[in-house]
Amino acid sequence: MRQGKLTSAKLRELIIDQIQPHNEETVVGAGVGEDCCAVMTGDLCVVSTDPITAGGEQTGMLAVHINANDVAAAGAVPVAALVTILIPPSGKEEQVRDLMGSLTKAAHELDIDIIGGHTEVTDSVTRIIVSVTMIGKPVIPGRMFRTSDMKAGDDIIMTKYAGLEGTAIIAGEYPEELGLTEEDQKQLRSVRGSLSVVADGKTAAKVAGVHAMHDITEGGVLGAVCEMCEASGIGAEIDLSSVPVLPVTSKICKRYALDVFGLISSGSMMIAAENGALVIETLKKNGISAAMIGKAGGDGVYDISSGEKKAVLPYPSDELYKVLERKE
Structure with missing residues (x-):
């Protein structure tokens, strides 16, 4: 199997179609494109x-x-x-200590309590693997925004810059x-402090008229749109052409x-709303940069930056793996 996300078809075949909800308390369960349940x-x-x-030295924070x-x-x-x-037998105590320090620091900065979990040394892994389950409460009581709630005619807005997480990971792995x-380096310090979209989402x-939000992670901007x-x-x-990209990201x-549009982009959020200008104005008033990058409607996904409609598809795996696989 190829590294990275499963295709949507394989995700349905191997995972989603086998899940059968039973409890009336389940409001939103597993689905393609849905990163949260409720x-x-x-x-x-x-x-x-x-x-x-694939987080390298930044695994805990990420x-x-x-x-x-x-x-x-x-x-x-x-x-x-x-x-x-999960820690391989070859793991060192200092690695675990540093990892936990990174986890707790990031959690503290976001006012998140780490309330439990599991730690194990196992030969089933060859490097340390971290999995986090996050619990949240709605900003608006009783309301959850779903990826699937985007509507035809919605403006599509993107916060911050493309490729933020990929930039941070690659720069951390290959500084010399x-x-x-x-x-x-100045831009990189800014990138590493911009990987959260908690303020963006809150x-x-x-804002009235916001229908859907989706954080831009593996697969980058193209993956998130699709x-x-x-x-x-x-x-x-x-x-x-309207997608914001930092010079350091372009250089990397x-x-x-x-392709920066297929590079993992945690720290950026995609928002679908009736009035994109109002969303951008509100975000900027709260110190969050944002740009209008498109409009929802019709069938298929098209890039119109050249003045003509060009059909686009997400990459089969994130562009980040082209770099990381060199170390395998």
Whole structure:
């Protein structure tokens, strides 16, 4: 099997179609493009879980952020986390200590309590694997935003910049090889402090006319657009030339011949709303940069940056693996 996400078809075949909900308390269960589930427990309890398998030295920090981001994209504030750590026999205590320090620091910065989990040394893994389950409460009581709620005619907005997480991971793995300048390093410090979309989700959830939100993770901007379209059953026209990209990200992508639009982008959120200008204005008032990148409607996903409609599909795996596989 290829590294990265399963295709939507394989996800349905191998995973989704085998899940049979039984409890009336389950409000939102597993589905293609849905990163969070929800159960009714007085108010909604929003839950998400994901492992980190390719985070390098930033594994702990990323494990917290990617799961907090999933919850935030559902319009909820993350409050608690369960952490599972699987350690190979070759692992060192210092590695685990550093990992836990990174996890707790990231959780503290987002006001998240790590409330439990599981830690095990096992020869089933060859490197440390971290999986986090995040629990959140809705910003608006009783309401959850789903990826599948995008509507035809919605403006599509993107916060921050494409490829943020991929930039942070690659720069962390190959600092000497990249030959980054002082200005590049300054941008990288900004990137590493911008991998959360908790504030993005909390702010956008309160804006009238916002229908759907989706954090831009593995598969990058193209992957996120395609996931929102598939989940909602509608198409979109995207102007890729309007997608914001930092110079340091462009430099890294050029160095390794990567397409930035297919590079993992935790730290950026995609929002579908009736009035994109109002969403952007509100985000910017709260210190969050954002740009209009397209409009939902029709069938299929098209890039219109050249002035003509060009059909696009997500990459079979994230562009990040082109770099990381060199170390295998």
